[in-house]
Amino acid sequence: SQQGEEDPQALSIQEGENATMNCSYKTSINNLQWYRQNSGRGLVHLILIRSNEREKHSGRLRVTLDTSKKSSSLLITASRAADTASYFCATDSLSVRGAQKLVFGQGTRLTINP
Amino acid sequence: NAGVTQTPKFQVLKTGQSMTLQCAQDMNHEYMSWYRQDPGMGLRLIHYSVGAGITDQGEVPNGYNVSRSTTEDFPLRLLSAAPSQTSVYFCASTYMSSYNSPLHFGNGTRLTVT
Numbered sequence: 001s002q003q004g005e006e007d008p009q010a011l012s013i014q015e016g017e018n019a020t021m022n023c024s025y026k027t028s029i030n031n032l033q034w035y036r037q038n039s040g041r042g043l044v045h046l047i048l049i050r051s052n053e054r055e056k057h058s059g060r061l062r063v064t065l066d067t068s069k070k071s072s073s074l075l076i077t078a079s080r081a082a083d084t085a086s087y088f089c090a091t092d093s094l095s096v097r098g099a100q101k102l103v104f105g106q107g108t109r110l111t112i113n114p
Numbered sequence: 115n116a117g118v119t120q121t122p123k124f125q126v127l128k129t130g131q132s133m134t135l136q137c138a139q140d141m142n143h144e145y146m147s148w149y150r151q152d153p154g155m156g157l158r159l160i161h162y163s164v165g166a167g168i169t170d171q172g173e174v175p176n177g178y179n180v181s182r183s184t185t186e187d188f189p190l191r192l193l194s195a196a197p198s199q200t201s202v203y204f205c206a207s208t209y210m211s212s213y214n215s216p217l218h219f220g221n222g223t224r225l226t227v228t
Contacts (some may be wrong), residue, residue: 029215033161041205042118042219043157051213088156100145100208102217104157 004032004089004105012111021108023089028090032065032072033102035085055106079112086110116140120220121207127195127227135190135223137205143218145208146188149171150174150201157204196226213225
């Protein structure tokens with residue numbers, strides 16, 4: 001079952017603008033992760049935010065987490081053509097063996113227009 | 115530094131045929147997993163392993179077998195392929211099986227079952 005759901009499903013902006021993607025989830029989490037997927041490639045980890053953190057930065061990326069609303073947002077500032085990709089949020093759950101199981105949302109397809 | 119290597123990159127099977135998707139990692143990761151990615155469905159966990167000799171089912175395990183005889187390798191077997199198994203398959207690993215460990219993904223195997 002899907003845990004995270006991204007919104008919007010697709011986003012098209014001009015180069016230089018900021019892009020914001022949202023993720024909502026249903027059950028309590030220990031951390032939430034964001035990944036990027038370029039066309040035809042595997043996913044690449046961008047940033048991890050723990051449940052006791054509210055905001056985290058990495059370069060042009062800013063992630064927020066609101067556990068009371070069970071939601072997260074990913075902001076990409078000063079977008080570039082190379083940011084064109086699909087972006088996924090992933091939430092964790094623990095298996096009976098105590099192993100991490102990441103559950104991914106359906107993703108947001110971001111297009112940066114030159 | 116190869117990371118996570120998946121072979122083959124593309125495969126076409128006829129219904130009922132069997133095949134093995136290979137996954138190898140050279141990072142000494144204890145945790146390995148298989149996901150399938152379908153349009154509009156995001157990534158869904160098939161099987162995962164927390165170490166050699168230990169495997170567990172994910173969200174969509176039916177029709178797939180796995181084994182983990184070494185730390186490096188985690189093959190995924192389709193015993194009798196069905197058109198519903200047409201998908202892109204991703205192998206992912208991480209250095210620890212508990213929380214807060216980002217996944218490293220291979221570049222995927224695109225499988226078509228006719």
